[in-house]
Amino acid sequence: MKAIRIVLMSLVATILVSCGTTSTVPITGRKQTLLVSDGEVLSLSSQQYSQYMQSAKASTNATNTAMVKRVGQNLANAVTSYLNSNGLSAETQNYAWEFNLVQDKQVNAWCMPGGKIVVYEGLLPVTQDEASLAIVLGHEIAHAVAKHSAERLSNEYKNQYGTAILGAVVQGAGVSEKTQALLSLGQQLGGALWTSGFSRKQESEADHMGLVFAAMAGYDPQVAISFWQRMAAQSSGSGGLFSDHPSDETRISDIQKWMPEALKYYTPKTTTTKTTTKTTKTTKKTSNTKKTSSTKK
Template sequence: MKKILLIMSAVVVVAACSKNAVTGRKQLSLLPESQLQQMALQEYQQFLSQSKVVSTTTSKDAEMVRRVGTRIANAITEYYTKQGKASIFEGYKWEFNLVDNKEINAWCMPGGKVVVYTGLLPVAQNEAALAIVLGHEIMHAVAKHGNERMSQAMLAQGIGIAGDVLTSRNSQVNGIFNSTYGIGAQVGVLLPNSRKQESEADHYGLICAAMAGYNPKEAIPFWQRMSKAAGSGTKPPEFLSTHPSDEKRIKQLEGYMDEALTYYKPVK
């Protein structure tokens, strides 16, 4: 029986692996993207209802977050649509919100729901740096890193094998989702992004920012500031927990820079 289950697991892995349209890497995707987006929307709406959302009509910072995010979303949608890859954004309805929270954090959920915390802005200092962060977080969603992490955990728990039905009512699936997208608690702590996923988000996020007209070179001083923020004795930013903004990260970003600059046309 154990041997049969191992064979079935192998079959599931092979069948569920697909080539990501952005990165070109094969990924495990057991969960329908539409279902993941539905679960994300519910979590996102609950988070907003329990948070202090900063209005774009009264705050230049909130307007900036929406402006920068919208430019990135429009730029990458246009780019991949021209490549015949519009399906990447199927089900996406972009939203960009600034939330009054002192944590140095930002995130993007499947379906294009993006939140920036006010605590990030003093470290970002300018629109180009904010674009670097938003590009990074958006690429985690667009590259389906969350689906990949959830699928790996689901496979480990035997979900999706031997006829298991995946529905939003499945308590195990909900539990995995909450540990992956526990927005109200600590983002990504139980199922953190892998180093491969972080590198992809850095790489393609840099290109995202450049496509939207923001200088990708701003990534270097920004991550240097983030490194100082993490070493200041305060709580480290959430998205530094698995891939610190150390010399290795900055060196990787420098390696991506020439490619990113080919996409860069300054915002008019």
């Protein structure tokens, strides 16, 4: 009877984990299984985003705020065009793009499902120019397009199923309480390792997609290498066993590997605008020169 019970519980686990819809991530072509719908994720993220913006302080630097919105919208337009051109026009309905610069010294930016993106002022001294900012925003947009939040939520459901089923199976097998505790600890550690490893894969995928998105929007993807070198110089993280981000060395190496692909999409359309408090330096790439507030054609 115990053996039959174990088999039945294992069968239930297989059925639960195999439920959901399978989709393909744009650019990378990776297959993913989602146990939650777009509507569920967008509803949750919208609530969290609204709560955050109620407490956040918007940047008072009009020039930098305009730059973030301009670069972000250029990327959003390029991504929308790509999705429409590749039979994914239905996906564009999930996005209501919004780009905000807030007063925070952290070197960070993030994106909610649905295209709500926040950039911290502390990031701009590291990006230094529009092209590097496009690399960051492309990365954040990629998280939304690849539905990474829905995928993580789906995996949390899978982990919950796995933990509950493991407990039932172990108890049904007559395992001692001490052994059950050890198995439970092993399950937690294994889950933490798997989750961090999965997060690194998502971050790497966002780097890949973001590089291509930046190129599609007319920003030189080659600036990504120097940008991540600057990030590495001011950070102490090194992507350990439980780290949820790739190491700086791995990140730069991967970007160099993806660069030929990104350059296929690159047609210079903009200039690089330095982020400074006194002067603005522009680099002419083509006969079209993009200024801080407008584009002269």
